[in-house]
Structures are given as C-alpha cells and as structure tokens.
Amino acid sequence: xxxxxxxxxxxxxxxxxxxxxxxxxxxxxxxxxxxxxxxxxxxxxxxxxxxxxxxxxxxxxxxxxxxxxxxxxxxxxxxxxxxxxxx
Amino acid sequence: xxxxxxxxxxxxxxxxxxxxxxxxxxxxxxxxxxxxxxxxxxxxxxxxxxxxxxxxxxxxxxxxxxxxxxxxxxxxxxxxxxxxxxxxxxxxxxxxxxxxxxxxxxxxxxxxxxxxxxxxxxxxxxxxxxxxxxxxxxxxxxxxxxxxxxxxxxxxxxxxxxxxxx
Numbered sequence: 001x002x003x004x005x006x007x008x009x010x011x012x013x014x015x016x017x018x019x020x021x022x023x024x025x026x027x028x029x030x031x032x033x034x035x036x037x038x039x040x041x042x043x044x045x046x047x048x049x050x051x052x053x054x055x056x057x058x059x060x061x062x063x064x065x066x067x068x069x070x071x072x073x074x075x076x077x078x079x080x081x082x083x084x085x086x087x
Numbered sequence: 088x089x090x091x092x093x094x095x096x097x098x099x100x101x102x103x104x105x106x107x108x109x110x111x112x113x114x115x116x117x118x119x120x121x122x123x124x125x126x127x128x129x130x131x132x133x134x135x136x137x138x139x140x141x142x143x144x145x146x147x148x149x150x151x152x153x154x155x156x157x158x159x160x161x162x163x164x165x166x167x168x169x170x171x172x173x174x175x176x177x178x179x180x181x182x183x184x185x186x187x188x189x190x191x192x193x194x195x196x197x198x199x200x201x202x203x204x205x206x207x208x209x210x211x212x213x214x215x216x217x218x219x220x221x222x223x224x225x226x227x228x229x230x231x232x233x234x235x236x237x238x239x240x241x242x243x244x245x246x247x248x249x250x251x252x253x
Binding site: 027 | 094105
C-alpha cells in the first residue's frame with residue numbers, strides 16, 4: 001500500500017470511530033384494527049364517492065340526450081345567405 | 088421475533104446512521120429524526136417487496152427527508168445553516184474532539200452526492216451494491232464517489248492522524 005492509500009485508510013479508520021449522536025425514534029405502530037368511528041367515516045366516504053359517481057353519470061346522460069340526434073349539416077346563417085342571394 | 092421486535096432491532100442497528108444520513112437533507116437533528124420516523128412508516132408495509140431491505144430503508148429515508156426539506160414549513164428555516172458537528176458525539180480526548188469537529192465541518196463541505204455515499208458506507212456499513220441500489224446508481228459510481236470523498240477529507244487532514252486506540 002502506497003503512502004496515499006495508507007492515508008486514505010487512516011482517514012477511513014478515524015471516521016469509523018466517530019460516533020453519530022444518539023437518536024430517539026419511536027417504532028411505527030402495528031396495523032391497528034379500525035375503530036367504530038373509523039368505520040363510520042370510511043362508510044360515509046364510500047357512500048359520498050358513490051353518490052358523486054352517480055350524479056356525474058346522470059349529468060353525462062342528460063347532456064348526451066340534450067344533444068340533437070341529427071344536427072343540421074350547416075349552420076342557419078348559410079340558409080339566410082342563400083335566401084339573400086335569391087333576391 | 089415479532090414485528091415490533093423486528094422494527095426495534097432495525098432502529099437499534101441502523102437508527103443512528105439513518106438519522107445522520109437524513110441530516111444532510113434537513114436543518115436540524117430533530118427534523119432528521121422525524122424523517123427517519125416517517126421513513127419507517129413508508130418502509131414497513133412494503134419491506135417484503137424490497138430486494139435488499141436495508142438499501143430500501145435508506146431509499147425511504149432519503150425520500151422522506153427530501154419531502155420534509157421541501158415542505159413549506161421547513162423552507163422558512165432553510166437559511167439556517169445545518170452543521171454536522173452536532174450530528175456526532177465527541178466524548179474523546181480534547182484534541183481528538185477538535186479534529187472530529189473539523190472533520191464534521193469538512194463533511195458539510197463535501198458535494199452532496201459524495202457525502203451521502205460516505206455516510207452510507209462508513210456509518211451505515213452498507214456495501215457499494217447496497218448503496219447503488221438505494222441511490223439508483225451503479226456500484227462503480229458509488230465506489231468512485233466514496234473515494235473522491237475520502238480524498239477530499241484526507242486533503243484537509245492533519246499530517247498525523249491521531250490514533251485513539253493508543
């Protein structure tokens with residue numbers, strides 16, 4: 001090992017002896033069963049989401065129905081133009 | 088060993104190094120602990136999907152610490168200088184403690200990509216393969232960054248490195 005590598009090894013060895021601070025970490029809680037309040041909230045949330053989907057679906061169907069099944073091929077002003085051309 | 092015991096064992100084995108690792112992304116030691124705490128909650132449900140659990144844990148800590156650093160609440164504190172000299176304990180001889188402080192300051196001065204590899208290798212005791220997996224880089228890149236970091240620290244080192252064992 002040359003002098004440079006020896007120096008790097010010394011630095012590495014010194015670093016390994018430096019101790020990081022003590023830490024205070026609490027383990028995450030295990031998966032706890034849902035409480036009654038949690039279950040009620042989940043149920044309300046699910047119902048709300050379902051209701052929103054139904055409202056959007058109904059709105060979409062109404063929008064589709066509102067659209068004319070056979071739209072005029074040309075806008076009305078074209079007819080007016082033709083009419084004016086006749087005179 | 089039950090799950091709680093497994094988590095506690097992980098914390099005992101890797102906790103200090105993980106907080107030190109998180110510390111480079113956040114301002115205070117307490118923030119680093121928060122990031123590690125958060126990382127454990129991300130890590131635990133998905134730990135069985137990881138090829139290398141320790142590398143994955145480091146990746147979770149990195150993500151959690153970066154998220155914390157980005158949060159608006161912490162952004163206000165970003166102008167405060169984060170120093171690594173409070174990240175270590177100095178319970179050795181006075182001259183050695185002084186050297187450790189100097190080294191901690193040199194750690195701060197390292198480029199971030201080299202510093203994180205150095206911390207994972209020295210204090211996390213990860214292999215280059217694990218570091219590579221955690222940082223999504225190649226093992227060769229991890230090894231190169233590690234060597235560059237050591238060389239930079241060595242350049243600022245006193246001629247004679249004190250040996251605490253003597």
